[in-house]
Amino acid sequence: MVRMPAAIPRLQDDQIHALSAGYASAVAAKRRRLAIGAVLLVVAIVLASWSSEVSFAKLLENLWRFPAYFVGLIPKISLETFAADIAEWMWGIKRWLRLLGDTLLIAYVGTLAGALVGFVFCFLASANLVKSRAVVFATRRALEFCRTVPEIVFALIFVLAFGLGPLPGVLAIALHTTGALGKQFAEVVENIDSKPVEGVTASGGNWFQVIRFAALPQVLSNFVSYALLRFEINVRGAAVMGFVGAGGIGQDLIEAVRKFYYTDVSAILVLIVVTVMLIDFVTERVRHRLIGVEAGQ
Amino acid sequence: MTSAGANPLAADHADIALRYPQYFRPNWRLRAQVGGVVGGAIAILILGIIQLEIPIGRLLRGLLELGDFVRLMLPPDPGSWENALRYLRALGETVSIALLGTLGGALLAFPVALLAAHNVVANKLVHILSRRILDTVRGIDTLIWALIWVSVVGLGPFAGVLALVCSDFGTFGKLFSEAIEAADKKAVEGVQSTGGSHLHGIRFGLLPQVIPVLASQVLYYFESNTRSATIIGIVGAGGIGLQLAEQIRVLEWQKVSFIVLLILIAVSVIDLISSRLRFAIIGRAPSRGH
Numbered sequence: 001m002v003r004m005p006a007a008i009p010r011l012q013d014d015q016i017h018a019l020s021a022g023y024a025s026a027v028a029a030k031r032r033r034l035a036i037g038a039v040l041l042v043v044a045i046v047l048a049s050w051s052s053e054v055s056f057a058k059l060l061e062n063l064w065r066f067p068a069y070f071v072g073l074i075p076k077i078s079l080e081t082f083a084a085d086i087a088e089w090m091w092g093i094k095r096w097l098r099l100l101g102d103t104l105l106i107a108y109v110g111t112l113a114g115a116l117v118g119f120v121f122c123f124l125a126s127a128n129l130v131k132s133r134a135v136v137f138a139t140r141r142a143l144e145f146c147r148t149v150p151e152i153v154f155a156l157i158f159v160l161a162f163g164l165g166p167l168p169g170v171l172a173i174a175l176h177t178t179g180a181l182g183k184q185f186a187e188v189v190e191n192i193d194s195k196p197v198e199g200v201t202a203s204g205g206n207w208f209q210v211i212r213f214a215a216l217p218q219v220l221s222n223f224v225s226y227a228l229l230r231f232e233i234n235v236r237g238a239a240v241m242g243f244v245g246a247g248g249i250g251q252d253l254i255e256a257v258r259k260f261y262y263t264d265v266s267a268i269l270v271l272i273v274v275t276v277m278l279i280d281f282v283t284e285r286v287r288h289r290l291i292g293v294e295a296g297q
Numbered sequence: 298m299t300s301a302g303a304n305p306l307a308a309d310h311a312d313i314a315l316r317y318p319q320y321f322r323p324n325w326r327l328r329a330q331v332g333g334v335v336g337g338a339i340a341i342l343i344l345g346i347i348q349l350e351i352p353i354g355r356l357l358r359g360l361l362e363l364g365d366f367v368r369l370m371l372p373p374d375p376g377s378w379e380n381a382l383r384y385l386r387a388l389g390e391t392v393s394i395a396l397l398g399t400l401g402g403a404l405l406a407f408p409v410a411l412l413a414a415h416n417v418v419a420n421k422l423v424h425i426l427s428r429r430i431l432d433t434v435r436g437i438d439t440l441i442w443a444l445i446w447v448s449v450v451g452l453g454p455f456a457g458v459l460a461l462v463c464s465d466f467g468t469f470g471k472l473f474s475e476a477i478e479a480a481d482k483k484a485v486e487g488v489q490s491t492g493g494s495h496l497h498g499i500r501f502g503l504l505p506q507v508i509p510v511l512a513s514q515v516l517y518y519f520e521s522n523t524r525s526a527t528i529i530g531i532v533g534a535g536g537i538g539l540q541l542a543e544q545i546r547v548l549e550w551q552k553v554s555f556i557v558l559l560i561l562i563a564v565s566v567i568d569l570i571s572s573r574l575r576f577a578i579i580g581r582a583p584s585r586g587h
Contacts (some may be wrong), residue, residue: 045400048393051386052454052535062450069449105345112342148561150528152440156545157553161366162359166349240440243532247349254532257444265445273436 073266090267096249100275102166103248107231107238110170114177115227118143121178122185123211128194140186146179151237155246166247173234173241184226185219192218221290228283228290235279239272370554380552384540388559390454391536392567394529395522398461403515405466406431410473416482417499427470435467443529454535461522461529472514473507480506512578516571523567527560 011019049056075089090096123129125139151172158168196214205213242250249268256264314321345351375381411417413427443460450456485502493501530538537556544552 044396048396051389051393052397052458054397054455054458059455066449069445102349105341105349108341109345109349109351112338145561148524148564149557150524152528152531153541153545153557156531156542157366158359158363160545160548161362162355167351167355167359170349170351236436236438240438243440243444253441254444257448260448269437269441272441273433276436277432 069262072262073269075263075266089263092252092264092267093271096252096268096271099242099249099252100271103238103241103250104235104275104279106166106169106241106248107173107234110173110238111177111227111231111234113170113174115181115223115230117174117178118181118185119223121182122189123215125182125186126189128190128192129197129207129211129215140183143179143182143186146175147183148179149176151176152240152244155241156244159245164245166241169238169241169246169248172246173237176237177230177234181226181230185223188219188222188226189215225287225290228287232276232280232283235276239276366550369550372551373555373558374551375555376549376552381555384537384556384559387530387537387540388563391526391530391538392523392563394454394457394461394534394536395519395526397458398526399465399515399519399522401458401462402465403469403511405462406469406473407511409466409470410477411499413470413474414477416478416480416485417503428474431467431470431474433467434463435471437464437467439464439525440529440532443534444532447533452533452535457526457529457534457536460534461526464525465518465522468518469514473511476507476510476514477503509578513575516575516578520564520568520571523564527564 010016048054075085077085077089121139121143124135125143127133127136130136154172154175155168158171162168162171192215196218197210200210200214238248238250239253240250242248242252243254245251249272253265253268253272255261256268375384409427409431412423413431415424418424439460442463443457446456446459446463450459480503484506485498488498488502489495526536526538527541528538530536530540531542533539537560541553541556541560544556
């Protein structure tokens with residue numbers, strides 16, 4: 001039986017030198033790049049701190065003050081009078097739940113309206129279905145505009161045009177959703193299999209028939225999945241619409257924060273977080289089932 | 298298609314339908330399901346319109362008014378050079394808030410993400426606890442954080458930085474821990490098989506794999522945070538949002554459109570830079586090729 005050699009064969013010295021020199025220079029180059037990046041980052045941080053008036057000395061000096069606010073948020077709850085304490089903490093639960101319901105409805109109506117408009121425009125923004133470059137370009141830029149301007153800015157403007165209340169909130173969310181979903185939908189449409197499209201075209205189908213029978217069956221489950229994901233995001237967005245007077249729970253939250261009603265702040269925050277988690281959980285379930293349905297076919 | 302005789306396609310259709318009836322039978326179960334879902338969606342929509350008391354009359358009047366606003370916005374005009382400079386400074390402040398907030402959030406999130414990744418800390422309790430904390434933080438919107446920090450540290454950009462740190466802490470914690478869990482475990486096993494400890498495995502096996510991924514996520518969020526940082530000024534947390542909200546309230550529409558234009562340009566420039574850097578870090582050329 002042949003034994004394995006005990007020693008690992010050594011390379012010649014000059015070969016080792018060449019290899020180790022190459023390794024050293026590669027590592028040095030990498031370190032140099034890292035150092036340059038680090039210096040640039042530090043410069044950016046210093047500039048940014050100067051511009052946003054961050055003073056680390058002042059921060060350290062006042063750091064101990066921060067916890068006081070958050071300790072104030074914790075409601076007084078003792079084990080003996082547990083139920084009564086909870087009831088006192090959540091004293092406005094009826095009103096808050098109604099406002100939360102409003103918030104969910106604002107998100108729902110806004111998402112649905114935005115999804116419908118985005119659905120119409122996504123086909124116009126898809127280069128594989130529309131021959132005219134100009135139409136594709138114009139649609140894409142319009143969707144980009146709707147997506148880039150934050151919804152709360154739309155809400156600020158809409159409150160002036162439509163008056164206080166949920167209506168401007170719904171419209172702001174709908175407009176932003178149109179941009180966001182329109183883009184995502186268009187990406188889905190651009191990635192479809194082109195064979196069904198060619199098939200329907202070849203058998204004499206017009207543009208609408210191509211969309212209905214070739215594109216739609218391929219994209220619909222993806223569309224619903226994206227719309228559900230957007231609904232999750234919009235629930236978070238609708239919760240702050242009240243900050244600018246556009247309806248929902250945000251109105252009560254901003255009042256409680258501004259007037260330093262500590263326990264009200266924490267009660268509303270807890271309700272919002274629980275609602276958001278619940279919605280996330282439900283939509284995730286539905287989306288996984290949708291993906292399952294698609295994979296099963 | 299007027300008559301079957303004139304159109305061979307129609308004759309084919311009838312023929313095929315006769316031979317393969319199973320493909321032409323309507324699928325009633327599917328139709329009922331789809332009808333049920335669509336009906337439910339419309340029912341909630343109607344409930345929403347009634348419950349929110351959306352006045353259709355005001356919708357039309359508002360749209361007309363909105364048309365007026367848009368007409369007044371054109372062309373964008375800051376009013377004077379002084380104003381333009383002030384807006385640019387505010388924009389700089391916004392970008393600074395975004396940078397500091399993103400970096401701060403990433404630094405805070407990194408250790409927690411390690412705790413929340415089950416291939417680093419195998420303890421189930423730590424895992425669940427850190428995940429729940431991250432979920433809770435993430436459930437609160439950036440604007441709410443801004444509002445809270447304004448009442449803790451007062452008006453100004455510093456509150457904005459803290460707000461972004463908080464909301465990014467939640468997001469990054471989740472993203473980082475997912476990236477860490479998706480890492481290849483062979484490298485870690487390799488380090489441990491040569492006698493390295495668990496910590497050595499993480500340092501030399503895991504981190505070199507995930508750091509580029511994390512860096513690219515941070516860069517990606519820098520862009521989206523610039524967008525968030527433009528609005529936190531609405532609740533007084535500094536940046537260009539403050540100017541924007543002010544000009545909207547006093548109905549200076551030309552200035553409003555100028556500021557919106559500035560924001561759009563800034564966001565797209567940062568988008569461009571961050572995507573270039575991202576591709577440089579993860580070592581892939583941009584999709585357009587060199």
